[in-house]
Amino acid sequence: GQQLNQSPQSMFIQEGEDVSMNCTSSSIFNTWLWYKQDPGEGPVLLIALYKAGELTSNGRLTAQFGITRKDSFLNISASIPSDVGIYFCAGNGNQFYFGTGTSLTVIP
Amino acid sequence: GAVVSQHPSRVICKSGTSVKIECRSLDFQATTMFWYRQFPKKSLMLMATSNEGSKATYEQGVEKDKFLINHASLTLSTLTVTSAHPEDSSFYICSARAGQGYEQYFGPGTRLTVT
Numbered sequence: 001g002q003q004l005n006q007s008p009q010s011m012f013i014q015e016g017e018d019v020s021m022n023c024t025s026s027s028i029f030n031t032w033l034w035y036k037q038d039p040g041e042g043p044v045l046l047i048a049l050y051k052a053g054e055l056t057s058n059g060r061l062t063a064q065f066g067i068t069r070k071d072s073f074l075n076i077s078a079s080i081p082s083d084v085g086i087y088f089c090a091g092n093g094n095q096f097y098f099g100t101g102t103s104l105t106v107i108p
Numbered sequence: 109g110a111v112v113s114q115h116p117s118r119v120i121c122k123s124g125t126s127v128k129i130e131c132r133s134l135d136f137q138a139t140t141m142f143w144y145r146q147f148p149k150k151s152l153m154l155m156a157t158s159n160e161g162s163k164a165t166y167e168q169g170v171e172k173d174k175f176l177i178n179h180a181s182l183t184l185s186t187l188t189v190t191s192a193h194p195e196d197s198s199f200y201i202c203s204a205r206a207g208q209g210y211e212q213y214f215g216p217g218t219r220l221t222v223t
Contacts, residue, residue, distance in 0.1 A: 031210040042112075042201045042214035043152070050210075088151065092210045096142075098152050 004089055004099040012105045019076040021102045023089030031092040032065050032072040037101075038085045046087075047074070079106050111135050112204050114215035121192055121222055129187045129218045131202030137182035138204035142212060143175070146199045158185055192222040 006023045013019060023032070031050055035043035047058050049065035049072060056063055062075045072089055084106050089099035111134040121127050131141060140159050144152040156172075158164040158179035166172045174196075176188040185204075189196055199219055203212040 033211060035214070040199075040217070040219070042114075042203075042217045045110075045211060045213060048211050090212070096154075096210075096212065098154070101151050103149075 004091055004097050006087075006089055006099040006102050008102060009100070010103040010105070012107065013079055015079060015081060015106050015108050017079055019079055019083070019104060020073065021075075021087060021104075022071060022073045023091075023099050024071045025091055025093075025097070026070070027091075027093045027097075028069040029091035029093045029097075030069075032063070033090040033092075034061075034063050034072070034074050035088045035090060036085045037088060043088055076104075079104075081106050081108050110206075110211075110213040112138075112202065112213050112215040114202055114218050116218060117216060118219045119221070121220070123193055123222055124191055126188055126190045127192055127220060129189075129200055129202075129220075131185045131187070131204070131215050133183045133204040133206075133213070136204075136206045138185075139182065139207055140205045141179055141185035142203045142205070143177060143185075143187050144201045144203065146201060146217075152201060155187075189220065192220070194222045196220065197222045 004025050034046045037043040047063040052069045054065040060077045064073045086101045086103050113132045115130045143155045146152050155170045156164045156166045158177050160179050164177035179185040201217040203214045
């Protein structure tokens with residue numbers, strides 16, 4: 001099925017830096033979800049967004065549901081080594097779609 | 109809350125044999141469960157969607173006779189890879205959704221290696 005486009009594909013950052021990644025779709029979504037996957041594990045739900053314009057935080061993570069309902073953003077502030085992993089966005093329109101993933105590496 | 113388990117976490121089997129993977133929602137009732145396959149450094153590919161008590165809906169290109177899915181109860185779905193071949197080696201992940209909610213909660217995955 002359709003996959004959402006995430007960018008960047010990968011990021012290498014210094015510990016303490018802030019991180020921004022985004023997800024775009026050609027379709028309108030009703031829900032946006034952000035997941036983190038560690039190597040060899042299943043994705044873990046970080047944040048769920050339910051309406052356009054919504055801004056939601058979970059600790060150092062903040063995500064926004066784009067006003068056009070076709071995009072979403074995830075920001076991580078003051079990154080730490082355990083933030084390393086692959087971040088996936090997912091969206092619900094008439095179906096559930098998964099993003100292509102953003103691989104994050106944090107250099108201590 | 110919203111914990112999903114998978115068993116086994118790793119399995120190695122010989123070519124031609126069948127392997128069953130279980131997916132359980134531990135603290136909620138999952139009306140819908142999903143099975144994904146993930147290749148290294150790739151995103152998750154949806155294989156099929158199963159609703160409790162009914163036949164699974166398979167994505168295009170996924171052989172339903174090869175990947176048998178059973179969702180017999182609100183807390184258990186199974187995926188059986190029949191007559192496995194080396195190209196079936198992959199990371200298989202299930203997820204579960206409660207009621208009409210949008211969130212999917214994922215299991216820890218099963219690494220299948222077919223020799």
